[in-house]
Amino acid sequence: MTTITSPHAGHGDHGGHHDHDVSYLHPKGGIWTTIWDWASTIDHKKIGVMYLVAILFMFFLGGMAAIAVRLELMEPTREVTVAGKNVVTGQLLAFGQSLQKGNENYNRMFTLHGAIMVFMVIVPSVPASLGNFLLPLMLGAKDVAFPRLNLLSWYVYVLGSIFAVAAIIMGGVDTGWTFYTPYSTTTDVEGNMAYWRIVSMILAAFILGFSSIFTGLNFVVTVHKLRAPGMGWFDMPLFVWGIYGAAIIQVLATPVIGITLLLLIFERLFRIGIFDPAMGGDPVLFQHFFWFYSHPVVYVMILPGMAIINEIIAVYSRKRIFGYRAVAFSTLAIAAISFIVWGHHLFTSEGEVAAVVFSAITFLVAIPSAIKVFNWIATLYKGSIRLTTPMLYALGFLFLFTIGGLTGLPLGTLSVDLHLHDSYFVVAHFHYVMMGSTIIAFIGGIHHWWPKMFGRMYNEFFAKIGFWLVFIGFNVTFFPQFMMGAHGMPRRYASYTDEFLIYHQISTIGSWVLLVGFLVHLFVFIHSLLAGRLAPPNPCGGLTLEWTDAASPPIEHNFHHEPVVNHGPYDYDDVFPKQADPKEFPMPAPLPAGARAH
Amino acid sequence: MNSLLLTAGSFSDAHQRFWIGKPGNSTYAADVESAYMFIVWVSIISFAVLMGVMFYFVARYRARPGLAPERSPAHNTALEVTWSVAPMIILVIIFFWGFRGYMKVQLAPSDAEEIVMRGQKWNWSATYVNGAQSQESVRLSASPEHRGVVDVPVFVVPAGRPIRLRMTSADVIHAFWIPDFRMKMDVIPNRFTSLNFEAMREGEEHEVFCAEYCGDYHSEMAALIRVLPPAEYEQKLREWADFISKLPPVERGQAIWKQKCATCHTVDGGKNTGPSWKDVFGEEQELSDGARVVADENYIRESIYEPAKKIVKGYQNQMPTFQGQINDKELEGIIAYMKSISKHAPAAAPAPQPAAGAAGAGEKKDEQKKNP
Numbered sequence: 001m002t003t004i005t006s007p008h009a010g011h012g013d014h015g016g017h018h019d020h021d022v023s024y025l026h027p028k029g030g031i032w033t034t035i036w037d038w039a040s041t042i043d044h045k046k047i048g049v050m051y052l053v054a055i056l057f058m059f060f061l062g063g064m065a066a067i068a069v070r071l072e073l074m075e076p077t078r079e080v081t082v083a084g085k086n087v088v089t090g091q092l093l094a095f096g097q098s099l100q101k102g103n104e105n106y107n108r109m110f111t112l113h114g115a116i117m118v119f120m121v122i123v124p125s126v127p128a129s130l131g132n133f134l135l136p137l138m139l140g141a142k143d144v145a146f147p148r149l150n151l152l153s154w155y156v157y158v159l160g161s162i163f164a165v166a167a168i169i170m171g172g173v174d175t176g177w178t179f180y181t182p183y184s185t186t187t188d189v190e191g192n193m194a195y196w197r198i199v200s201m202i203l204a205a206f207i208l209g210f211s212s213i214f215t216g217l218n219f220v221v222t223v224h225k226l227r228a229p230g231m232g233w234f235d236m237p238l239f240v241w242g243i244y245g246a247a248i249i250q251v252l253a254t255p256v257i258g259i260t261l262l263l264l265i266f267e268r269l270f271r272i273g274i275f276d277p278a279m280g281g282d283p284v285l286f287q288h289f290f291w292f293y294s295h296p297v298v299y300v301m302i303l304p305g306m307a308i309i310n311e312i313i314a315v316y317s318r319k320r321i322f323g324y325r326a327v328a329f330s331t332l333a334i335a336a337i338s339f340i341v342w343g344h345h346l347f348t349s350e351g352e353v354a355a356v357v358f359s360a361i362t363f364l365v366a367i368p369s370a371i372k373v374f375n376w377i378a379t380l381y382k383g384s385i386r387l388t389t390p391m392l393y394a395l396g397f398l399f400l401f402t403i404g405g406l407t408g409l410p411l412g413t414l415s416v417d418l419h420l421h422d423s424y425f426v427v428a429h430f431h432y433v434m435m436g437s438t439i440i441a442f443i444g445g446i447h448h449w450w451p452k453m454f455g456r457m458y459n460e461f462f463a464k465i466g467f468w469l470v471f472i473g474f475n476v477t478f479f480p481q482f483m484m485g486a487h488g489m490p491r492r493y494a495s496y497t498d499e500f501l502i503y504h505q506i507s508t509i510g511s512w513v514l515l516v517g518f519l520v521h522l523f524v525f526i527h528s529l530l531a532g533r534l535a536p537p538n539p540c541g542g543l544t545l546e547w548t549d550a551a552s553p554p555i556e557h558n559f560h561h562e563p564v565v566n567h568g569p570y571d572y573d574d575v576f577p578k579q580a581d582p583k584e585f586p587m588p589a590p591l592p593a594g595a596r597a598h
Numbered sequence: 599m600n601s602l603l604l605t606a607g608s609f610s611d612a613h614q615r616f617w618i619g620k621p622g623n624s625t626y627a628a629d630v631e632s633a634y635m636f637i638v639w640v641s642i643i644s645f646a647v648l649m650g651v652m653f654y655f656v657a658r659y660r661a662r663p664g665l666a667p668e669r670s671p672a673h674n675t676a677l678e679v680t681w682s683v684a685p686m687i688i689l690v691i692i693f694f695w696g697f698r699g700y701m702k703v704q705l706a707p708s709d710a711e712e713i714v715m716r717g718q719k720w721n722w723s724a725t726y727v728n729g730a731q732s733q734e735s736v737r738l739s740a741s742p743e744h745r746g747v748v749d750v751p752v753f754v755v756p757a758g759r760p761i762r763l764r765m766t767s768a769d770v771i772h773a774f775w776i777p778d779f780r781m782k783m784d785v786i787p788n789r790f791t792s793l794n795f796e797a798m799r800e801g802e803e804h805e806v807f808c809a810e811y812c813g814d815y816h817s818e819m820a821a822l823i824r825v826l827p828p829a830e831y832e833q834k835l836r837e838w839a840d841f842i843s844k845l846p847p848v849e850r851g852q853a854i855w856k857q858k859c860a861t862c863h864t865v866d867g868g869k870n871t872g873p874s875w876k877d878v879f880g881e882e883q884e885l886s887d888g889a890r891v892v893a894d895e896n897y898i899r900e901s902i903y904e905p906a907k908k909i910v911k912g913y914q915n916q917m918p919t920f921q922g923q924i925n926d927k928e929l930e931g932i933i934a935y936m937k938s939i940s941k942h943a944p945a946a947a948p949a950p951q952p953a954a955g956a957a958g959a960g961e962k963k964d965e966q967k968k969n970p
Contacts, residue, residue: 187914371682418700
């Protein structure tokens with residue numbers, strides 16, 4: 001391909017210091033002016049940062065609930081004879097009260113953990129924070145298509161989170177994040193507080209859905225309409241493809257959960273009898289509605305994670321993503337097939353022929369995911385691989401996602417699922433996919449774009465220590481759960497029989513290692529903001545527009561002049577990245593005359 | 599693959615134990631285990647190959663000063679088609695393996711003996727073909743020193759005879775999971791679901807867990823299944839069939855309490871999901887709407903058959919109705935038992951003997967009702 005001929009090359013970040021040329025982080029005045037400036041901003045970068053802060057806060061809350069759950073499971077509830085006297089042990093969350101109180105508190109903790117992590121962390125995580133920040137930059141646009149809608153989506157997110165926190169303050173919810181009927185319509189019906197907190201939690205999920213729809217809609221339109229001149233569909237970075245695929249699912253699937261949750265609230269308030277069998281309703285209908293959204297949304301969670309991995313692997317191995325088109329099309333294939341596999345959550349609900357069809361389609365969705373993994377590994381071939389923190393996270397992702405994907409196979413297998421369904425095997429499987437893949441990619445992505453977002457480098461040494469703690473802690477926590485589940489441990493249990501003791505103890509110890517790992521990362525981030533070295537515009541030598549044409553941190557309008565794209569996002573073989581240090585990123589040997597790279 | 603597993607012999611055994619435990623005890627289990635172990639092997643091999651290649655590339659092409667990346671093709675159609683089709687073939691094999699086992703368990707033989715299994719917050723009750731119900735309970739335990747905190751029912755099944763559990767729920771959705779049989783099925787209110795199996799080895803005991811989240815005591819909603827030789831199984835059913843009716847009223851009440859009520863109601867005054875039965879009979883209760891009512895025979899009867907009508911202050915409306923599950927004779931037993939542990943009861947006495955006398959009046963009422 002060719003060289004860079006940006007019409008204003010060299011102007012770059014050394015541009016004049018006019019008012020609109022300063023960094024988007026530059027304060028506008030006093031503290032109140034600055035706060036108002038952020039609260040009323042329609043700048044996608046600020047909204048992305050606000051999302052990042054809000055999401056990390058909710059991640060902390062959900063993580064604390066997880067630590068509480070693991071603590072309770074350190075020891076089973078059992079009667080032990082000590083010196084001739086019977087003592088009940090393992091009732092940590094009872095706080096000295098009855099067995100029932102302990103179980104109730106445990107149930108609230110895992111519901112809290114699930115609801116926060118799914119609705120408030122993983123679904124919005126990558127798209128709303130990194131996606132918001134990067135999508136316009138990568139496309140060479142000044143902002144997303146609907147900046148005001150973007151700000152509204154953040155406020156809607158905060159409103160939804162307030163309803164969720166209100167439900168927690170009112171005493172917590174014990175329905176599980178899945179709100180299965182008729183349990184969710186018949187529990188806690190005495191007393192005002194108890195009655196309303198469940199409505200409040202369901203309402204929270206309902207409201208958060210709108211935030212998700214707004215973001216998705218905004219991104220779909222942005223990708224279609226705001227690409228820089230010269231950027232065709234297959235010149236887009238694969239990050240954009242992943243976010244785009246997820247956005248389509250968000251727009252199409254989220255309304256279904258909205259309607260379902262509304263029906264659930266009506267059922268609770270007015271006893272209309274759709275789901276409650278006591279009034280002639282069908283409790284399994286709720287599961288169909290619920291999973292019709294919640295299975296596609298699994299891909300809303302994973303596609304943006306994969307999107308990050310594309311960028312990190314390409315840039316740190318200085319290689320074009322192997323089979324770009326296959327990766328792009330597999331993203332769309334996953335998005336499409338994800339809508340017709342929901343029934344695999346209901347293999348044990350009724351023995352039906354439908355289960356056979358759903359099992360077959362479920363295996364089909366495994367193929368595009370496998371293709372992506374093959375492509376990522378093939379990308380490393382003959383590269384120049386730098387094991388930076390983001391790259392370690394990307395390789396960690398490949399390791400964990402492969403386990404997460406392969407352990408989906410027994411769950412999609414009809415006969416085996418009758419055994420594994422609703423066991424800890426499922427818990428381990430989806431943690432490998434949601435946390436081991438999406439959250440791991442998210443943290444890798446935060447590190448990768450951290451210099452771009454905040455204009456400062458972070459401490460690589462401590463960040464790597466953080467990675468190893470998270471990676472090892474994660475595996476110690478969740479790998480034993482595969483064995484535990486296959487041996488017969490059901491999920492959502494506050495206690496267990498002694499045969500599962502050793503697995504639970506290993507798992508709980510792993511959760512502490514994980515916690516320390518995340519705290520190390522928190523320290524690294526805070527240290528970077530306070531004392532980090534100033535970041536150059538393109539420290540990683542990337543070829544996508546946020547590195548080549550924008551400052552670190554970017555100016556308010558992103559670019560001084562509209563970028564023109566005349567090379568692919570991963571043409572490291574032919575193009576030397578603008579704004580990068582030539583010593584750091586050597587070019588491959590020139591091709592012999594007449595040869596073609598691809 | 600089968601031959602490979604056989605030749606691998608004892609290693610394969612130990613390997614299987616590591617991943618899923620010792621061989622299950624239903625005719626269905628071997629099917630699940632072979633499919634599962636096949637997937638485990640496929641997974642281990644694919645994982646090792648993928649990670650091996652990945653680590654090799656990372657080591658081989660690690661960036662060194664002055665070393666530039668080499669050029670390589672950006673795609674390769676033959677390679678890409680191969681790695682799309684190869685997994686597809688393996689997935690088709692896995693799908694049919696699972697499908698075969700699934701149909702086996704869905705289609706019960708027509709001569710299967712039916713046991714009605716009822717789930718409700720938070721226990722299981724089985725009714726056998728002769729109408730008998732389980733009269734035994736245990737604490738699930740690893741050793742005599744470490745045991746569970748609630749009594750769970752003991753069920754019996756015959757070895758080598760097909761059984762069909764016809765299951766339904768009285769309240770929310772539960773799921774009946776016998777891990778050692780490698781199968782589970784949801785138990786849904788207002789609907790029957792079934793679980794078909796045939797136990798193989800007699801003399802073994804198997805835990806049953808509720809696998810669908812159902813509230814406070816979800817993790818204590820368990821049972822124990824004993825696999826008996828068919829003759830012993832028949833014997834046990836006969837023994838259980840008239841066990842309850844032969845007991846004197848107070849013991850009868852106590853037996854029913856243990857079977858159906860103990861998860862939620864203590865008899866020592868301790869607070870639980872429902873009020874304790876200790877000293878409750880004859881005492882004035884404050885209800886959630888502020889009204890006051892004396893707990894007499896009618897109140898107890900109503901509380902069992904229409905539990906939502908009067909809720910004691912400080913408790914949730916959690917209890918399902920026992921209409922059709924507790925007959926008059928059993929109700930009399932419960933009343934007698936409650937009287938025997940209440941200091942307010944008119945003829946209260948701790949020992950079974952006098953209490954039985956006190957409940958005699960109740961029995962007479964029972965006969966009167968039947969006679970006209």
